[in-house]
Amino acid sequence: MATAAFETPTLKSYPVIPPVQAGAMSHLKPFVASGPIQTALGFPGELVDDWQDKAIAKMGELLGKYRSLQVYMDACVHCGACSDKCHYFLGTGDPKNMPVARQDLMRKVYRRYFTFAGKHFPKLVGAVELTRDVLDDWYSYYHQCSECRRCSVFCPYGIDTAEVTMAAREIMDSIGMGQKYANEIIGKVHRIGNNLGIPGPALENTLEGLEEDTKEDTGLDIKFPLDIKGAEVLLITPSADFFSEPHVESLIGYAKVFHAAGISWTLSSHASEAGNFGMFIGNYEQMRNISMRVREAAQELGVKRIVVGECGHAWRVAYSFWNTLIGPFDYLDPRYPVPQHICEVTDDLIQRGALQFDKDANDDRIITFHDSCNVARASRMGNLPGGQFVIPRRIITSVANHFHDMAPQTIHEGTFCCGGGGGLLTDDLMELRVKGALPRMEALKDVVDDHGVNFMATICAICKAQFTKVLPYYGFNMSMVGGVHQLVSKAIRLGEK
């Protein structure tokens, strides 16, 4: 089922809205979490007997806890503004991947149990009971949403399907129908401290190895410090940065920036993960508990600043939610925003003239930039709205000579998800990931054809992993994707200032 063959969509030279193909993706659902994975997070191990009542009760609870959900269940007028905005719809043609239809999977149940019209005239307003078929649809299609919020940009009422998806996943978790990939990872964070499940000693080894490699490359003692008390900066970065390609290249970039600027910094073995899959499953307490490790590490190490590495959803949680979840940050240096994005740090140093670059070092690359959804539509960098678009591009153009943006409707707030966000970066959803990448691949192909672009920079660990896997399906080289600090790393001048 999950690994069945599928056809990679062909890239067209201009975007085409596909005709509706009902049921095109109904076969696809991710593996269900096993009992031990579920119970480790405090969720029921399997679908509970009275799941229907429990689910409705949970929905009622969430409607009372989240204004977003309550308003978004009521406000939709079925105008269709969002219907051609989701990359999963554009890539699959399955109408239930239209944001409005995805929301309606919950809205029609909401109407049946919580509204006058749905209780008394269900057929008229399209209200249905929460049957097993409906639940299966939920499981399938609420795991075909990457919570990228592109639909919320275009909705006249700002309805954010991510909020609905999160609520649906939270309800399903509460009745014992969790998703294996996300919940297994959350368990690892609680047990070990990061998504990859790298224990402290292994992390230490890796960082020592990186120091040796970097010394070989540069001849300089560039440190990758771990658990250093009294460091100025605590760097919280996605654990993929420690082990995965191309992620690690950006980690080396951060280290070089700190080295060149003379900023003392440290990683933490306790909080060795920026990612926070608690957000993906819409569970406030999970999200808070995962975040709490950062606060504990910051206080334990006595740092003055917290900086976050290249990771999209992590930056959303850090920027938008940390102050709520684990604030106040009154124990940190008030002269810096908390948290700071590594791009803000680097950009600020560049603007102040504290870093020098050999831009020619990146001359073999013709670069474009993929705005990651959570950075673009759910956070900010710098002082001005839209700084999240300006700052990474300003870094790129400071460290490289050749840069071309993709089509305007596919970048900035209109950016397309890589296709692997929101807890979908798992092999059992590969068909969805490939098809969902279609709009981005088409935009990329345009700049490849027109400008010879051969490198797509991004600042998200999931984007990097997803593109590495998906680019070859569309005939691109997997090494076309990499981090912004990978470019910084290549061009930065060290030690000869």
Place this chain on the structure above:
Amino acid sequence: MTLLTIFYTALFYFATGVFVIGLALKIRSYARTPAPLKIATTPAPVTPAGVGWRMAREVVFFESLFKSSKWTWIFGWAFHVALLLVVLRHLRYFQQPVWLPVVLIQPFGTYAGFALVAALGGLWARRWLVDRVRYISTPSDHLMLALLLAIGLSGMAMRFVTHTDIVAVKAFMLGLMRFDWKPLPADPVLLVHLALVALLMIIFPISKLLHAPGLFFSPTRNQTDNAREVRHVSAWAAALEKRP
């Protein structure tokens, strides 16, 4: 006093009651439900004044819809502006003397009737012609358009085809407001028009017409982007912090 007048008098009190109380209850529930996290769709304004401006652009110009689909925007925006003008024009039935702005708007309100009907036609056509919109349309979506269209057409019929006794209608409406009830003319077109308007008021708080108050409570649109500067904690989230 005829049975008809009694019926319509009662209907309008009932409809007004449902509309006002139903809407007030909904607004109260929106206002009371916390928004525990900062979820503004960014780039978002960094000041409350900026949020006011963003909201004003949404309410007045339908900015997000404009970004999304020009056809839906043209029909949707034209419909709402026309409806506003038509409603303003109708204020003359509820005041004596009539405000000057309402007097001045009369001719515009008349033409707005055509725009209203045309825009509704466009919106309805989309429900049939665009396969995506057809897929998501429920019977109530079609009936809502039919209801609005019937109100518009019956109103225009009285203005352009078969005039009704508007002096008597005005007396009836003022009577409702002053609790000094007056007879309603037994003109079938008028009766249809008024009954449908009453129906619209009654279904307002239990239908998708809640998009009107909903927009103002939408966290993605009404939140300030100041998460790092100002700590935002809802009551139930704060309770979590007290636990060990």
